[in-house]
Amino acid sequence: MYQYDGYDQAFVRARAAEFRDQVERRLKGQLSEDEFKPLRLKNGLYLQLHAYMLRIAVPYGVLSADQMRTLAHLAENYDRGYGHFTTRQNIQFNWTKLEDVPDMMDILADAGMHAIQTSGNCIRNVTTDAFAGVAGDEEVDPRPTAELLRQWSSLHPEFAYLPRKFKIAVVGAEDDRAAMKFHDIGLRVRPGGERPNYDIWVGGGQGRTPRVAQLFAEDVPFEEMLPTLDAMMRVYNLAGRRDNKYKARIKILVAEMGLEEYRSAVYADRDTRDTAQFAIAGAEYDRIAAHFVDHHPVGPAQNLRLDGTGAFAAWLDRNVTAHKLDGYAVVSISLKGEGEIPGDATANQMRAIADLADRASSSQIRVTHRQNLVLPYVPQAKLREVFERLKDIGLATGNVGLASDIISCPGLDYCALATARSIPIAQALSTVLRAREDRAVAAGKDPSGPTLNISGCINACGHHHAANIGILGLNKAEKESYQITLGGRADADASVGEILGPGFTAEEVPGVVERILGAWEELRYDGERFVDTYERLGKAPFKSAVYGEPQHVAA
């Protein structure tokens, strides 16, 4: 993985020292809250419903074992013993004290970490495929591009006050495991000559106006990628709306201008600029890429026959993925055990995972945008040992990619913006769905189901628009009400879910989801995925299953 050089290290230390000074001035009354708030937000420090929340960047979801230990240390000594992994592949601590944050930043800087640009109207943490560099189906490793973009976008003076936040994702395989098309800008890295080429997508996003990104340009050579992105940002920065924050994302600008006009404006801007500032990008890309030639232990060079029984078999089936190297496997650690809080891990769990990564994954860990963790370099011969240890620490649930692998935002249990709770809904659903999945496995059937995501407000941090079954928590006359959407998907054929009908109480949601799944099981062709059944039949049969209306659709 990428290792900080002296410049990077000095940069994060200087930033930590700067924030310490800002906090001190705030506490002495030299800065008012109005002056301090944008400064703390630029360092990931929010004031949430109950307390300050610190969001720490995990650039493109890549963590070393030692960095995970640092997070465990912070959880234990500066928070309440746990942290929450997010859909931007970051981690947040929910009970931070302002007076502790300068020390936390110093500790992070020592570990080559920071909280820069995890909030505010700037380019946020660049995300990627959690299987980057190890996926069997990968064409180009997206991590060097993600790191290059991190360096380009960090404290970029021109893009520090954008109309609104800005999210970029990079993928390098056909199977999109980063919801790339739901980003302001998405990059698909493709094989090029000496360096890669890029398909550039623009204008995706969720929130109250969900949009799937449109293809801006195909097969852009490496040398033109940064100048193009720079111009895309500049046009957005100048023309994006600042009068209404709900219309300030680039998706609205692209929709209002039209893709053609936006593209023309971008090229007109790009072609008038001196590209000298990007002359070093190629050499820097090569320097970065050298860090990602992973030095994994030599051999076991042959693939083993992977089988087992019971929970181990289910875990192998669901949580273990093909590696690009023979003899290795990619292990996903589910943070979605039955009744658990999606994305949460305790300090001791983090530490145990760090130890496992040292023993069996070349000291590497990833955070996924579905709020799970990954051990990317597990020798196949160690899978049983890894499973047993994960079982000891309560993280061996074999449900990655199943319906019970729920994305959930913190909702009204933590978030100041939320309109309803998300976590209790996820917990109740996980109980119902795990039972259903266990029954399918026991009957020798495929337990696969739809993706299921939950957001506690229209901002859609829980990616409900992009789920096969989405749940959105709203406030109706000071009571929680949950709206269901169907047919959303975050893969290469991304689409936005459609609202099924009137909302439900929290207590009704698990039964409603069961009725939707029951209808799918009745209507599906053998082996047909939920999204395909939905595309074939539309929402009518699901609506009648849920609301009891007459069914007019022939199955």
Place this chain on the structure above:
Amino acid sequence: MPKLKPKSTAILTANHLLSGAIVYWTGSEWTEDPADALRAGDPEAHASLGASGEAEEAADVVVGAYLVAVDPISGDPLELRERQRIAGPSIALPVNVSL
């Protein structure tokens, strides 16, 4: 926050600057117990409570001070968000057991 009705019963809440903890104004100091919060039941009292919030913010004791409408008898907030804020997370928080 929605506007208070003239006859609403309201209390003043904020977050403590240093710790971030939720606090309520008793009329002379901040407390973490909402039962001890001073209640205001008319526009004049609302304004006075609001002024206390502004003064305490200016003195850098608290941040984000605002008035919350509560039930005049039980003292429970009328809004879902405020009920949730007062009660704390409704879920059992993860416990960091040794492994």
